[in-house]
Amino acid sequence: MTAQLAIGIKSQAAHLRRLSIVFAVEIRLKIVTELYMREMSPKQFYEEFGGGSISRVTRNFEKLQEYGWLRFIRREGPGGKRRGGVEHFYRAPELAFFDAESWVSMPYSIRVTSTWNIFSRIVPRVREAMEAASLTAGPRHDLSCTQLTFDQTGWERAIEAVGARFTSQFEEQEDARRRVAHSGEELIRKDVFLFAFESPIRGRKRANPTLVKRRKEPLVPFPERLHPILADEVCRQVVAELNDREMSATQFHREFGAGNISRIRRRFKTLERVGWLKKVNEETGGRRRGATEHFYRATVPTILDDDPWALPDSLDGTHYWRVFQLFGEKVKEAIDTGTFDARVDRIVTWSLVNLDAQGWTNVIEGIEALSVFLLEEQERARDRMAQSADKPVRMTAVLGAFEAPRDLAKAP
Numbered sequence: 001m002t003a004q005l006a007i008g009i010k011s012q013a014a015h016l017r018r019l020s021i022v023f024a025v026e027i028r029l030k031i032v033t034e035l036y037m038r039e040m041s042p043k044q045f046y047e048e049f050g051g052g053s054i055s056r057v058t059r060n061f062e063k064l065q066e067y068g069w070l071r072f073i074r075r076e077g078p079g080g081k082r083r084g085g086v087e088h089f090y091r092a093p094e095l096a097f098f099d100a101e102s103w104v105s106m107p108y109s110i111r112v113t114s115t116w117n118i119f120s121r122i123v124p125r126v127r128e129a130m131e132a133a134s135l136t137a138g139p140r141h142d143l144s145c146t147q148l149t150f151d152q153t154g155w156e157r158a159i160e161a162v163g164a165r166f167t168s169q170f171e172e173q174e175d176a177r178r179r180v181a182h183s184g185e186e187l188i189r190k191d192v193f194l195f196a197f198e199s200p201i202r203g204r205k206r207a208n209p210t211l212v213k214r215r216k217e218p219l220v221p222f223p224e225r226l227h228p229i230l231a232d233e234v235c236r237q238v239v240a241e242l243n244d245r246e247m248s249a250t251q252f253h254r255e256f257g258a259g260n261i262s263r264i265r266r267r268f269k270t271l272e273r274v275g276w277l278k279k280v281n282e283e284t285g286g287r288r289r290g291a292t293e294h295f296y297r298a299t300v301p302t303i304l305d306d307d308p309w310a311l312p313d314s315l316d317g318t319h320y321w322r323v324f325q326l327f328g329e330k331v332k333e334a335i336d337t338g339t340f341d342a343r344v345d346r347i348v349t350w351s352l353v354n355l356d357a358q359g360w361t362n363v364i365e366g367i368e369a370l371s372v373f374l375l376e377e378q379e380r381a382r383d384r385m386a387q388s389a390d391k392p393v394r395m396t397a398v399l400g401a402f403e404a405p406r407d408l409a410k411a412p
Helices: 003-023 026-037 042-049 054-066 100-105 108-131 152-183 222-231 233-244 249-256 261-273 319-337 357-386
Strands: 071-076 087-091 142-150 188-198 212-214 277-284 292-301 347-355 393-403
Touching: 003 026, 003 054, 003 100, 003 222, 026 042, 026 054, 026 087, 026 222, 026 347, 042 054, 042 087, 108 188, 108 222, 108 233, 108 292, 108 319, 108 347, 108 393, 142 152, 142 319, 142 357, 152 188, 152 347, 152 357, 152 393, 188 357, 212 277, 222 233, 222 261, 233 249, 233 261, 233 277, 233 292, 249 261, 249 292, 261 277, 261 292, 319 393, 347 357, 357 393
Parallel strands: 212 292
Antiparallel strands: 071 087, 142 393, 188 347, 188 393, 277 292
């Protein structure tokens, strides 16, 4: 192993451990997401979202600040409704998300489950927005699902353009915040999602691990399910190995060591409890004497039997719902055939941004311009491929932006 590669792996592990701080408690992810859009105090967050108690919310603010996820901005008080108290306000300087290198280091089953979790959370929000007519009337909106064919150069340019659009929407949020400081206009929350992934090619199926499918999701909140994977390299190794074969804690310890057997067994039990492993076999006798050895495999959700895209009668026949159903079909097909996560540089983003009217117009126009660019790049790629032997790569690009449904759910 070269020194450069060793440093890269070490840095990546440190990045994942830092992410694990946010994912350790579900409320922390909500805190970071909200405070990336605006400054808030623990008291203000608790009054708007709940979170158990003001002291619990404050403790999580403090933990996030300790690891650099929150930055202290200002204090207010004493006086007014605070009486003798002082209120501290914070901002999140960054979002908690996986970069490409960290994402590809995750075991296949983790990537598939995480992807499906994102889509399952997006669907009801889009449905609610459509049923409220926010996609068929009122302010401008956008939703498209386009099948594209590129050469490698075209793919890279398309991915770069989608990534730039993701970054620009947060620049629009900052510009909107500055404008409303003078205009007094109210900021409105928007959902923006940008996806670009490899489409399946008919008759071609990638080789993927044969994993155990779960019909029911664990009761543990999804961010907290990710926590042991992010925090512990051994847990990642366990799940990675069990993507390829069934294995017991004893067998893993015999092959890889990684501490004493009791700690390995606890890791297996933790991973089973949060739904990453499932017991598939057990054996007794032989060198086990009177003991029973339990064997496990990694798990994935039962994607093809789930149907969060079920069509409400009120939306039957509408253009945007047909587009979103096509999106759902392409996602499920790509996950099933293994193309969705086949490329490290695929993009899956779902963002909440606070915008004024001008910012919203800019975001919509930016998405429309991106759509035009992708189609033009497809034409350029066809011209290049006519002169070369490059193999075509198919992409599904989904670009969506709409007014976010009013989310009154309290924080956990």
